[in-house]
Amino acid sequence: MFKAKYFFLLPALLTLVAIILFPLLFTVRVSFSSWDVYQAGLDYIGGKNYLRVFEDVRFWESFARLSLMSFISVTLQYVLGFALALAVWKQVRGGRTLRVIFLIPMMTTPVVMSVIWRTIFHESLGPANDLLGVIGIDAVPWLSSSTGAFVSVLIVEVWQWTPFMFLLLFAGLVSLPREPYLAAAIDGASAWKTFWQVTFPLMGPISIGAIIIRLIEASKIMDTVYVLTSGGPGTATETPSYYIYIRGLRDFQVGYSAALSLIYLVVMIVTLTLIAKFFTRLLNGKEVG
Amino acid sequence: MNTLIKKNCSIVVLSTSLGLLSTAVHAANYTDYGINKDLPGTCSYSAIDSKDYTGKKLNIITHAIPVIGEPTALHAEQFSKLTGAEVNVVHVPFGDLFQRIMIPFQSGQNAYDVLFYASLWIGDFNRFLSPVPEEYINSTGMKDVTDSFRGVAQWNGQMIQYPMDGDRHYLKYRSDIFESDEMKAKYKANTGNELKVPSTWEEYNQVANYFSGFDWDGDGELNYGSAEVAKRDDLMFSAFISRAAAYAKHPAVKGGFFFDLETMTPLINTPGFVRGLELFVEAQQAFPPGGTNFGLGDEIFSFGGGQTLMSYSWDDAFIQAQQENNRIRNKVSAAPLPGASEVWNRVTGKWDKFETPNRAPYMTWGWSSAVSNASKEKEMAFDFLCFFSNESNAEHDLQIGRFGVNPYRNSHFNSDLWTGMGWDPEVANSYVKTLSEMETSPNRVYDLRVPGVGQFMSSMANGVAAAMSGQKSAQEALDQVAAEWTEIVDRIGKDRLRDAYANVVALEDA
Numbered sequence: 001m002f003k004a005k006y007f008f009l010l011p012a013l014l015t016l017v018a019i020i021l022f023p024l025l026f027t028v029r030v031s032f033s034s035w036d037v038y039q040a041g042l043d044y045i046g047g048k049n050y051l052r053v054f055e056d057v058r059f060w061e062s063f064a065r066l067s068l069m070s071f072i073s074v075t076l077q078y079v080l081g082f083a084l085a086l087a088v089w090k091q092v093r094g095g096r097t098l099r100v101i102f103l104i105p106m107m108t109t110p111v112v113m114s115v116i117w118r119t120i121f122h123e124s125l126g127p128a129n130d131l132l133g134v135i136g137i138d139a140v141p142w143l144s145s146s147t148g149a150f151v152s153v154l155i156v157e158v159w160q161w162t163p164f165m166f167l168l169l170f171a172g173l174v175s176l177p178r179e180p181y182l183a184a185a186i187d188g189a190s191a192w193k194t195f196w197q198v199t200f201p202l203m204g205p206i207s208i209g210a211i212i213i214r215l216i217e218a219s220k221i222m223d224t225v226y227v228l229t230s231g232g233p234g235t236a237t238e239t240p241s242y243y244i245y246i247r248g249l250r251d252f253q254v255g256y257s258a259a260l261s262l263i264y265l266v267v268m269i270v271t272l273t274l275i276a277k278f279f280t281r282l283l284n285g286k287e288v289g
Numbered sequence: 290m291n292t293l294i295k296k297n298c299s300i301v302v303l304s305t306s307l308g309l310l311s312t313a314v315h316a317a318n319y320t321d322y323g324i325n326k327d328l329p330g331t332c333s334y335s336a337i338d339s340k341d342y343t344g345k346k347l348n349i350i351t352h353a354i355p356v357i358g359e360p361t362a363l364h365a366e367q368f369s370k371l372t373g374a375e376v377n378v379v380h381v382p383f384g385d386l387f388q389r390i391m392i393p394f395q396s397g398q399n400a401y402d403v404l405f406y407a408s409l410w411i412g413d414f415n416r417f418l419s420p421v422p423e424e425y426i427n428s429t430g431m432k433d434v435t436d437s438f439r440g441v442a443q444w445n446g447q448m449i450q451y452p453m454d455g456d457r458h459y460l461k462y463r464s465d466i467f468e469s470d471e472m473k474a475k476y477k478a479n480t481g482n483e484l485k486v487p488s489t490w491e492e493y494n495q496v497a498n499y500f501s502g503f504d505w506d507g508d509g510e511l512n513y514g515s516a517e518v519a520k521r522d523d524l525m526f527s528a529f530i531s532r533a534a535a536y537a538k539h540p541a542v543k544g545g546f547f548f549d550l551e552t553m554t555p556l557i558n559t560p561g562f563v564r565g566l567e568l569f570v571e572a573q574q575a576f577p578p579g580g581t582n583f584g585l586g587d588e589i590f591s592f593g594g595g596q597t598l599m600s601y602s603w604d605d606a607f608i609q610a611q612q613e614n615n616r617i618r619n620k621v622s623a624a625p626l627p628g629a630s631e632v633w634n635r636v637t638g639k640w641d642k643f644e645t646p647n648r649a650p651y652m653t654w655g656w657s658s659a660v661s662n663a664s665k666e667k668e669m670a671f672d673f674l675c676f677f678s679n680e681s682n683a684e685h686d687l688q689i690g691r692f693g694v695n696p697y698r699n700s701h702f703n704s705d706l707w708t709g710m711g712w713d714p715e716v717a718n719s720y721v722k723t724l725s726e727m728e729t730s731p732n733r734v735y736d737l738r739v740p741g742v743g744q745f746m747s748s749m750a751n752g753v754a755a756a757m758s759g760q761k762s763a764q765e766a767l768d769q770v771a772a773e774w775t776e777i778v779d780r781i782g783k784d785r786l787r788d789a790y791a792n793v794v795a796l797e798d799a
Contacts, residue, residue, distance in 0.1 A: 037744070038413070230522040232582065233521075
């Protein structure tokens with residue numbers, strides 16, 4: 001039986017349809033068309049674009065690169081973020097100021113910061129090589145070698161997003177219960193043991209949440225790559241997002257880039273779900289153990 | 290009665306004279322707009338001043354400031370003051386410009402009346418552009434445009450782009466070093482060769498290599514041999530075309546440089562292109578630190594800032610070097626792009642030897658402008674473009690390096706214009722001679738002005754970048770590009786592309 005109260009759901013439902021469902025369904029429809037620079041519009045070419053995606057080695061290579069990039073950068077962000085959170089967790093002098101300073105990188109615009117980092121890494125004019133020179137280290141080909149460019153992107157990512165980890169982990173630390181620490185102190189546990197036996201396990205759920213959120217964000221990396229390396233040298237730093245950008249907006253292969261985007265979306269949902277499940281099992285296993 | 294009529298006539302004559310006088314006085318004030326004087330021409334300041342577009346609106350899309358964006362904004366403001374029109378200018382970074390123009394075109398929106406964009410996009414945009422009306426084709430400014438740039442503005446014999454810039458790649462070098470007795474002696478002692486301006490790309494690499502890694506200008510900083518645009522998505526494809534053209538463009542072989550026009554088979558992996566790429570890869574040894582990641586801006590400041598001995602690409606680095614207060618001002622010179630002693634003949638399938646190196650000047654893409662077919666203000670839009678490139682504005686814009694406007698009219702190939710800006714006569718002469726000779730070369734190469742040019746160039750840049758970074762050999766990289774080009778041809782349509790490519794071949798084989 002119809003109830004008037006359901007009317008109140010209508011604005012929310014319409015908003016949902018307008019901002020989520022319509023673009024998604026439209027992208028699905030576009031992915032089955034040959035819409036490109038010459039042919040505009042929604043013709044129907046079946047699954048040709050999807051077959052092309054599966055044969056597109058460059059796209060899958062960019063996935064492998066993204067996996068490595070995300071794994072290293074999120075791991076480093078987690079370790080550094082945790083260390084910083086622990087450092088200011090206890091009452092230290094200037095703790096408030098330090099907390100604000102730690103958050104600055106996260107509040108800056110990625111494109112602007114990438115431009116600044118590109119200047120820092122400039123191999124003849126940038127300060128990075130000048131500083132290395134002062135301590136007797138040869139100039140590093142930051143952006144002109146494959147390894148250098150990959151490491152440069154990682155450095156910028158870690159610099160920019162470690163504060164996010166710090167923020168979540170710090171919030172987790174301040175909300176931890178006091179009792180386990182009192183018990184550990186009574187048992188005479190060392191600081192190291194207290195961390196491994198008490199803090200780290202208690203921080204499990206928040207850690208998993210923070211890591212998953214960062215993995216989702218890291219998987220979309222585009223602006224840093226665009227400004228810093230343009231995916232190069234060669235394809236050394238090309239990520240799926242940047243590749244889709246090239247195909248869609250530079251080459252104007254609208255139909256094909258829609259197929260790439262949807263495959264990318266599905267792969268990321270599946271992968272991140274599996275990672276989340278893995279972590280949850282790990283956590284549950286520990287709790288059971 | 291007669292007296293009254295005479296009196297009235299005298300008043301009318303007097304008023305008319307006063308009106309003219311006031312116009313003349315007003316004309317003198319056009320210097321307030323930043324020009325030396327209002328040069329006579331179809332769309333001079335006074336001619337445009339007589340038009341009234343009050344209450345009308347003109348929407349313009351252009352590149353970001355300063356290159357082309359700054360002169361667009363400047364002339365839009367002047368046009369608005371002169372005619373009373375409301376002129377709205379949208380500035381877009383280069384990477385987004387194509388799609389910002391193409392999306393309204395494809396969706397049938399009348400978003401912009403006037404468009405400034407890269408001239409090689411004509412293959413994609415031609416269907417959406419309004420032909421230039423006869424009165425503008427016969428304007429004084431247009432009649433002075435060189436034949437090659439009139440050709441660049443045409444599609445299937447019809448002028449649909451409005452020329453306002455002229456671009457080509459040529460060699461720039463430090464004349465003070467090449468003419469230095471000390472450097473000549475040093476080079477001879479160490480290499481056994483005479484130091485001379487390179488006439489082949491092999492010589493270019495050899496000289497660049499020698500002059501890399503030591504302080505040859507005595508400023509306390511290390512210097513290097515060559516600055517080149519080598520960043521994948523930053524116009525590197527144009528640098529590669531410059532390097533490969535001399536090996537792949539045989540003067541006796543007609544019918545296509547990038548494709549065989551008859552079959553539309555890609556020629557990008559033929560030995561001439563492969564040789565060009567091998568030499569590009571080898572040249573990296575002479576780049577400054579980070580040079581393999583140089584975009585156009587880096588190249589401009591590396592050569593223009595005195596870091597490197599040689600460079601080639603658009604005018605900007607040369608103009609930068611010639612800016613007032615630049616420490617290398619008048620220590621630079623221009624020359625044709627290096628050539629090749631061996632050229633691949635795709636008809637015989639053999640390398641042909643040339644006693645005088647084969648040159649294949651690259652008339653690279655530059656900025657162009659057009660009026661949208663969907664515009665409801667076409668007359669005003671063409672008036673704006675005619676005003677933008679009128680004699681006074683063109684002369685003004687040429688003098689400001691950052692504006693990105695380069696010679697495209699016969700009157701621009703006049704040394705006096707450049708010596709008037711403080712250039713030494715030798716520098717001005719080398720510049721004018723190099724540029725004007727390209728206009729008459731029978732072996733010119735043009736960009737691939739066909740639908741989907743972005744896809745072709747993106748694929749080529751990716752292949753070249755793979756070879757430059759050592760991921761693939763030159764042959765493997767270009768074989769991959771050829772395979773991708775074949776797929777693109779199949780997708781867009783062989784006949785459609787052939788029809789479009791015939792326009793390019795017509796320019797090259799003219």
